[in-house]
Amino acid sequence: MTRHVVAKDFGGPEQLEVVEVPTPEPGERQVRVAVRAIGVNPIDWKSYSGATSRNPESLSTFGFELSGVVDAVGEGVDGWSVGDEVIAHGFHDGAYADAVVVPATTLLAKPAGMSFEQAAVVALVGGTAWHLVEAASLDGSETVLVHNGTGGVGSLVVQLARLRGARVVATGGPESQDRLRELGAVPLVYGDGLLDRVRSAAPEGVDVALDCVGTDEAIDVSLALVADPGRVISIAGFGRAGDGIRLLGGGPGADPGTRIRTVGRAEVVRLVAEGRLTLPIVGTFRLEETARAHEVSRAGHVAGKLVVVP
Numbered sequence: 001m002t003r004h005v006v007a008k009d010f011g012g013p014e015q016l017e018v019v020e021v022p023t024p025e026p027g028e029r030q031v032r033v034a035v036r037a038i039g040v041n042p043i044d045w046k047s048y049s050g051a052t053s054r055n056p057e058s059l060s061t062f063g064f065e066l067s068g069v070v071d072a073v074g075e076g077v078d079g080w081s082v083g084d085e086v087i088a089h090g091f092h093d094g095a096y097a098d099a100v101v102v103p104a105t106t107l108l109a110k111p112a113g114m115s116f117e118q119a120a121v122v123a124l125v126g127g128t129a130w131h132l133v134e135a136a137s138l139d140g141s142e143t144v145l146v147h148n149g150t151g152g153v154g155s156l157v158v159q160l161a162r163l164r165g166a167r168v169v170a171t172g173g174p175e176s177q178d179r180l181r182e183l184g185a186v187p188l189v190y191g192d193g194l195l196d197r198v199r200s201a202a203p204e205g206v207d208v209a210l211d212c213v214g215t216d217e218a219i220d221v222s223l224a225l226v227a228d229p230g231r232v233i234s235i236a237g238f239g240r241a242g243d244g245i246r247l248l249g250g251g252p253g254a255d256p257g258t259r260i261r262t263v264g265r266a267e268v269v270r271l272v273a274e275g276r277l278t279l280p281i282v283g284t285f286r287l288e289e290t291a292r293a294h295e296v297s298r299a300g301h302v303a304g305k306l307v308v309v310p
Helices: 042-047 124-136 152-163 174-183 194-201 216-225 238-243 259-275 287-299
Strands: 002-007 016-021 030-040 065-073 085-089 098-104 108-111 143-147 166-174 186-189 208-211 232-235 283-286 303-310
Touching: 002 287, 016 287, 030 085, 030 186, 030 287, 042 287, 065 098, 065 143, 085 124, 108 259, 108 283, 124 232, 124 259, 143 152, 143 216, 152 166, 152 174, 152 186, 152 194, 166 174, 166 194, 174 238, 208 216, 216 232, 232 238, 259 283, 283 287, 287 303
Parallel strands: 143 166, 143 208, 166 186, 208 232, 283 303
Antiparallel strands: 002 016, 030 065, 030 098, 030 303, 065 085, 085 108
């Protein structure tokens, strides 16, 4: 038997409970991973909230990235063996468990020097951040505005843009300003007067805006500053598609960037393992505390990543 976190019904984290289920067996082209750590992402609690879908499968299949050790291999699997330390991402069987069966195609090798906790939180945000920066086509001399520069995606966007030679101005809450400086950005507090603050911080102008939050403030300020609305690029502002901005991800009319994100996940894992990128873990929870982890995530303003450890 294995423990698995499920939602009793649609709603908030109070619906979560830990149940025991038969330990899954891998099928063809699948492996079973003994889970060491699970990355917490907003899509996890949104999946069982009922806000966008009431598919009953969503009550048990949330959680989309983890790290662990391969402990069983199905037929037709090449390149992976029992004992391999791996990162799994983008599967749909629910990561919040002691053991999970995933397609072998969802695996990345965990770098030897990377902790299981760090490995569990890098892949999904890494692919998204890489896609944003790739879509910007930075030339190494531009000024980039990043909205929500201390979130999981945003903090990587800031660092990747800096690695490409950009000058970065980034927004965050009052408590995040020191962290933004550490990342190499000019820090700004979001809220009333943001447009004037950006203009003061970047008097030469803003060439590109990369939006990781999707608020009207972020989009309006970006459109007021960036000459080409196609260089206002968002992973969250799907309600503003009519303004000519470029949308990335899984929303309506968005570019999914599947190939770019696949490459980006591996690259970001490598850069984090080499110490060239940082992604702090700001909260660690036991499997029985998954509801608490989701409450913290849902409250927002998390300047880093949360991880659940079975």
